[in-house]
Amino acid sequence: MSQETATRPAGTAQPALEIPLPPLPPDWRSLARAFVHQARVRWGQLAVSDSTGASLTYGKTFIRALALGRVLARRLGPHPYVGLLIPPTVPASVANLTLTLWGRIPVNLNYSASESLINSSIDQCGITHVVTSEKVLDKFKLRPKGELVLLEDIPKQVTLADKLWAAAVAKLVPISQLDRFLPGLRAENLDNTATVIFTSGSTGNPKGVVLSQRNVLTNIHQINTQLNILPDESLLGILPFFHSFGFTVGLWTVFCLGKKIVYHFNPLDAKTIGKLCETHRVTLLAGTPTFMRSYLQRCDPKQFATVVHLLLGAEKLKPELARELRETLKIEPMEGYGCTELSPVVSFNVPHDKVLADGRTVPGTREGTVGLPVPGTSIKTIDPETGADLPRGTAGMILVAGPQVMVGYLNQPEATAKVLKNGWYQTGDIGYVDEDGFLRITDRLSRFSKIGGEMVPHMAVETAIQEATGTNEQNVAITSLPDLKRGERLCVIHTPLGITPQEVNRRLTAGSMPRLWIPAADDFIEVESIPILGSGKVDLRQLREIAQQRVPKS
Template sequence: MHEEKIWLKLYPKPIAKNVYYRAETLQQLLKNAAKEYPKHKAIHFMGGEMTFKKLYKKAQKLAAFLQQKGLKKGDRVAVMLPNSPQTVISFYAILLAGGIVVPTNPLYKERELHFILQDSGAKMIIALDLLYKNVQSAKVGTPLETVIFTGIKDFLPFPKNLLYPIVQKKQQGKLPAIKENQYTHFLQNILKTQVAEIIEHPVDFEEDIAIIQYTGGTTGFPKGVMLTHQNLIANTSMCRQWLYQMKKGEEKILGLMPLFHVYGMMTVMVLSVMEIYKMILLPKFDPETTLKTIHKQKPTVFPGAPTIYIGLLNHPAIAKYNLSSIKGAISGSAPLPVEIIERFQEKTGGKLVEGYGLTETSPVTHVNFLWDHKIVKGSIGVPWPGTDAAVFSEETGEKLPPGEIGELGIKGPQVMKGYWNNPKETANVLKDGWLLTGDLCYMDEKGYFYIVDRKKDTIIAGGFNIYPREVEEVLYEHPEIEEAAVVGIKDDYRGETVKAVIVLKKGSTVTEKELNQFMRQKIASFKVPRVYEFRTELPKTAIGKVLRRELKEEGNTDKK
């Protein structure tokens, strides 16, 4: 079974070579936590705290209400909230009621929300009160019947709950006037009711869908990724095995990655309930607030994205704060520059490693070792326990030997069931039990994997293949660069040419000419950017992934 998995020889003794988990649903995890650790703190949010017992009771109340409003097994419920106690309550309540969670980005505009509501067939939504107008406009022509609103202030401790509306009004304007009726409800009022009995539906652990997570994918409209209870439980169990120095019931995890994305969902919301960690939730990334929170609350686990670590390390007041509580940090969503790893570890004394995953894999498949191994520069690490990975030839579809570049394929219990109502797209990526990722990579002789780039992001200039990640890594070596993204833009002579979009560190005066000289000393001339653009920030998704497509489109528009 393990003959081809050469990376297993690298595993430290505490990590099992396979993944071990019980066939328990996600909602059962919360039941277990409330029963076995009722007084243990589950959530810290802006000064207020909640135990596992209280979290479970609130989830029960909401679950009972959803069933009273007609929720049947398999019905979809959208959640459109920032990181907050309400998000955690809603997630587990929907599952307790027998529903399927449809996480939705609070930043989505009316058109984007309308598509998800229509495509998923969601009958209900739990949303932030500030999004009232968006929800009202987007629901037209969708199956949406019930709307539940909640506000950030609802779970703030005194006196913040009184002061927040004043601050919010100054920053975002007056709250919309929402009236409660048979279609529109307030979460606060639902949670004031007595715990009612919930109809418990039998769950097929391997087949029943827990969430439908929408992803942009490579082309066209977003696709709904169907993740089962097994997918998420298996991936969280792999994570638990990887974090073998962390102790059950003793850790605190910084919940900064959006819980509406499967990476934040798994590493914060599910892992914390499985392992009885305290979630320290922050509704958005603000470097100063994050540094203060780490200093005061002392989280030990810090899942994040490169842009978050870069933002913290470049904050002018970082020296004022003690970040030494952090034992382990796993970075996902985008390539992690080596310079950032070294600076972060120097500042915190903890370990920061790069990982890899996709929404379609719940999401993690590869991570570098946190302990007992040196960092392997530029690598996404090795597959997690119970995960198989291979590099496939784009021409023949055969598995390639170490050192050769091809498309990364993944097999394991975390691989999605398929795309919601989209058998054609499902068939395009799921082949013979393998998920084809669309990422080009190679594996070295030891079993470490290296992402070269997305198939669609490869720049072909004058017949040469250029991988943006390689060029970006070199740009990050320049001491004046804070962030960089590389894309291919149309070129009449070369077909495509390399463009670098740069964010300089504050006060920097480096010029295009100086950057060009720097790059020519480091990489082959055909890879050196021919076009440089300086900006104050890069366009990103909510989880910190740079929107390359947007930069590419802008670059090509500029050429016309």
Template sequence: MASAKPWLEHYPKEVSPTYDYPKMNVASMLLASARRYPKHPALYFLGKSIDYDRTAREAARFANVLRSLGIRHGDRIAIMLPNCPQVVAATFGTLMVGAVVVMTNPLYKERELEHQLADSGARLIVTLDLLHRRVLSVKAKTRLERIIVTSIKDYLPFPKNLLYPLKMKRDGTDLTVAYNDEVLSWTKLLHAASPSPEIAPVDADNDLALLQYTGGTTGIAKGVMLSHSNLIANTVQNVHWAYKCEEGKERFLAALPIFHVFGLTVIMLQAVYRAAEMLLLPKFETKPVLELIARKRPTLFPGAPTMYVALINHPDIASYDLSSIRACISGSAPLPHEVQEQFEKVTGGRLIEGYGLTEASPVTHANNIWEKRKPGIGIPFPDTDAKVVDLETGEEAPVGELGELIVRGPQVMLGYWNRPDETEKVLRDGWLLTGDMARMDEDGFFEIVDRKKDLIIAGGFNIYPREVEEVLFEHPAVKECAAAGIPDKYRGETVKAFIVLKEGASVTAEELEKHCRERLAAFKVPRHYEFRQSLPKTMVGKVLRRKLFEEEQKGE
């Protein structure tokens, strides 16, 4: 009889199938690293280096600011910041009080912002001078009492801190802030606050650390309730998976946004747990990233496939030394095999695909970094169970058969904020229904085929967009692609391919169709091709197929 968990046979000997996860406030991780490595660099931001001692003191100051403003255990604090030192201080400071972090995308428009702030009941928000007017415009429709405003220049080195406002003014950006009793200055508040740390005790299994909103691309965004235990468990799982990495010696390239749960856990929390340095990037730009890698020598680079695609296609990549990168875990979208091979060739490091979702803090699966790996998302993390179930019966599907992936483990959420009906749909007896179609092979390695919702049904045939995309990606002219279902009078739906070509490359729709016909069953071959300059994506590089579908419906 096959093993119930065949993947355990493929764990490295250094990785245990199970671990003890400390029951503590997540903020304790920062203070522990600051005690062990006070002068070790924690953050590097556009030329400025900040050590662990100062990082911990900034977080403690912010916690004491919150206390002075009447913030208490369980209150929600929104953080609307790009990757910068303030996002680290605000997150850990909020947790020190026992309050709940509500990560908020800085790109949100008023409608999205209003929904999230009102739904979460956040009492206070930290944001940039660049963004505070957007918050002010929706404040009356939320429970916000105060807005704490900071600026990118607040943590820039001299003379960049003086030049930044001049540049923004020249670009026509207004950074002026009218401070009052409700709009407060980050720098003034922190300067006046005590740096003495005090960590609120928490019930780690039941007290929320994070409300992370998800689902906005397919419907109304829901707040995922993640406890202190959820985040600590996933951090510890990630740390042990990359077992060759050493405490106090690693440098993380923080290109993924920390306001996304992938960046928050896999970069910020893991880096702090390891007493690693974070190289913070407010936004991903190919040339500056290449320059930063060559200059600051990061060892770990969690990212999204689009980031790796952009780097390997940069015309000057050969002139940069990328050999410091030892390991990368790719998530948020499928990792094409060609991208994996090329990136490993230019860095000499390892790039593996993992899998997760906001509801699981987020990582549940990853390929081995240094041992046996296969195409796909790899094997479940320690203490994580997974199986593929038949969509109709709910019974476990035979090995190799397609079904819905369901998972359970210490990283799985408590539920959706104020949405018991939605929670009931996806949490069943401790199992999280992912909504992703997958299969498991005889070794326990998993492969995601596609989202249930992205399934294209053409003339009665089921077509999974990822399968079409993998074939398109094999064409040497294709840089990025997406396949989506569009309405078809005869077939109900049919496949349309959206293509971004490599610089200088050219190919016709007829040539791509021939390429696909040689590699796909006839019913899967795209009937329409559209060449574009770019594809709509989330901040972590996931292509928004729903947006493509909506554009088609509008005739854009």
């Protein structure tokens, strides 16, 4: 499947409200070349830093990447895919950059997953070498397949010749001649693979999402065009690079647009994150509502005084939290939407007015929505059962087309064909586009249960239980198990609710919720915490496993 096929739906009319995307900047012939131009222009400016105190300017980042490339070239075999098992830090960003400059394909492995899932990703890519750290292996109790290249061993392998060569090439060789030294600048093609991002495996085995250079570069351009990124934008990088947002925004948006970023490997470490935001004068903070709720509770609001852009996704932003963020931090939260297969950003709200394709101007934020699609993106909805196109404003399965649509799943043509048809990617999410083009998500198709022949939305049940218990915390998650009588049964995984399951059941019954939707009191399971993936999303696979272990079989 070529990327050209995925950039415009074949045989379909372009939605009237799609906002056009300006052409890519002329220097963006590849990720490597976009970085090189920024490095030369911003040589002495800060590029990356992290919570360990490490920091590099653009010039030093370039030199460090070239020296590391020489070392890796002596270690790596011919296979293009190279595994990386490193949390978001300065070394992790340099390692990703190095592989790209040297024409390799970095594959960031999910260190929060089980060893078997990590090895599945390694096998699917045919990875022979994994760049990692002894600290990471010890912390996560992992020993992945393949030959391990430990960061701790790299410094003593860098020779004086490596250092001199790297400094000379980075600083003195004209950009037009750099392709003689850097394979990543040779035979540039936007359809070349930039990375493989593996799905979380929350609902099954991970699939390798192949993202091209075009996918990543275009999504960066879409984000920049939608948001109007500040000239001195300073980002906080807390999402791992095995997460598509962490890879596209936390790594390449910074390098391609010449911004600066400070990394921290634990998004739940509120105390450190507050200090980093204050010290580094962070202006763009991206995360999940769950993360922000923790920061509100544990950080001094003054630590976020410089934040201008607060981008939230992965879960629904509750109106109560949005209001608290406005009142406490004086920031308008920007709820957005995306997925790995879409590089990942599809839409998000912005704090300024937007001009629609038909010339009308509307406020860039509409509460309860995930914003306007980024420029160049088409969205439609279809009936999940028949596949028929639905009128604008009608809820159905959301389909997305645009230059950010993935190339496909690695070596899985059948799985690719199921979700990608004529350039339209079937997201599996349920929602609709309103009259002005704003996208509203109502649930995920995989988060429905068919009970007594009726589709029951998990998100609606979760919200009803939270309202019944008087809490806005992310303390309830619904999963389901097979049921002989009704097809499926809902199981409520929850932290302490303050009232008994019987009382929750009584309050739901007294309300307007259909009786079929109300979980039985026996199907409530109390846990210490809701299982969360490294990306901040609820771990659906672990939810199901908890239910299978704790709920008696019907």
